[in-house]
Amino acid sequence: NAGVTQTPKFQVLKTGQSMTLQCAQDMNHEYMSWYRQDPGMGLRLIHYSVGAGITDQGEVPNGYNVSRSTTEDFPLRLLSAAPSQTSVYFCASYRVETDTEAFFGQGTRLTVV
Amino acid sequence: KQEVTQIPAALSVPEGENLVLNCSFTDSAIYNLQWFRQDPGKGLTSLLLIQSSQREQTSGRLNASLDKSSGRSTLYIAASQPGDSATYLCHCSGAGGTSYGKLTFGQGTILTVHP
Numbered sequence: 001n002a003g004v005t006q007t008p009k010f011q012v013l014k015t016g017q018s019m020t021l022q023c024a025q026d027m028n029h030e031y032m033s034w035y036r037q038d039p040g041m042g043l044r045l046i047h048y049s050v051g052a053g054i055t056d057q058g059e060v061p062n063g064y065n066v067s068r069s070t071t072e073d074f075p076l077r078l079l080s081a082a083p084s085q086t087s088v089y090f091c092a093s094y095r096v097e098t099d100t101e102a103f104f105g106q107g108t109r110l111t112v113v
Numbered sequence: 114k115q116e117v118t119q120i121p122a123a124l125s126v127p128e129g130e131n132l133v134l135n136c137s138f139t140d141s142a143i144y145n146l147q148w149f150r151q152d153p154g155k156g157l158t159s160l161l162l163i164q165s166s167q168r169e170q171t172s173g174r175l176n177a178s179l180d181k182s183s184g185r186s187t188l189y190i191a192a193s194q195p196g197d198s199a200t201y202l203c204h205c206s207g208a209g210g211t212s213y214g215k216l217t218f219g220q221g222t223i224l225t226v227h228p
Contacts, residue, residue: 031214040122042202042220050214058215090157096206096214098144098164106156 002026006091006105013081013112021076021108023091029103031094032074036060036087037107043090049074081112115140115212117205119219126193126226134188134201134222141181142209148177148188150199151221157202161188165208193226200224 007022025032033048045058049068063085065077078085088109094102116139126132136146145164149157161170161177163186169178176189190197204218 033216035218040220042117042119043204043218045215045217048215092216094206094216096144096208098166099162101145101147101159101162102204102206102216103159104157109154 004091004093004103004105006089006108008108009106011108011110013078013110015081015083015112017081019078019081021078021089021091021110023074023076023093023105024072025074025093025103026072027093027103028071029093029095030071031092031096032068033058033092034064034066034074034076035090035092036085037090038087046076046089078110083112086110086112115143115205115207115215115217117203117217117219119201119203119222121222122220123223124225126224128193128195128226128228130193130226131189131191132193132224134190134224136186136188136203136219138184138186138205138217140205140207140210140212141184142207142212143181144206144208146177146179146186146203146205148175148186149202149204151202152199160201190224193224195226195228197226198224 034046035043047066049055091105148160163179174191200221
């Protein structure tokens with residue numbers, strides 16, 4: 001049982017390049033979400049999904065795209081990377097129930113130069 | 114919209130002290146509240162999950178309480194050790210309105226325990 005697998009762990013991009021951060025879970029959770037973590041700001045929600053084919057914007061969605069074609073996978077796409085997108089990105093997987101904890105990937109440290 | 118605040122932003126204590134970290138939230142419609150620790154440059158390690166119907170949870174030297182009516186949770190760390198030094202984060206799982214199904218995080222408390 002791998003939980004939440006997030007790749008890559010580190011990435012350096014040039015301004016204007018595009019890339020996809022991968023996130024996969026094997027717990028059959030209906031909810032998945034992406035966060036970015038910047039110093040002193042906690043984790044801020046980028047996009048989330050309530051099931052295959054259903055996504056919605058979070059607090060800071062600009063510059064990012066998502067899709068959810070399967071329950072297991074929730075990739076995050078940076079369309080045209082900007083230095084302001086330098087951050088640490090976390091993917092989460094969870095159920096909306098009282099007794100179920102949320103699980104997180106190990107994070108992707110992205111630097112845009 | 115759910116807002117989560119953690120106080121203090123940073124805390125430095127000598128080894129052996131008992132300490133309290135605070136997490137407050139504006140919307141009491143939550144499924145649960147979860148506490149994490151994060152070591153520098155690392156991921157999130159889950160510490161405790163408190164269900165909305167529970168008042169507290171304990172794990173070893175850690176005790177977390179929840180008071181939904183006042184919108185507060187506290188994480189109590191007994192007999193602190195240098196190995197407890199980390200950033201502590203809380204999040205709420207929304208159960209109503211525009212926060213339904215979303216995990217809302219506080220900004221974290223940076224804890225330093227010095228020998």
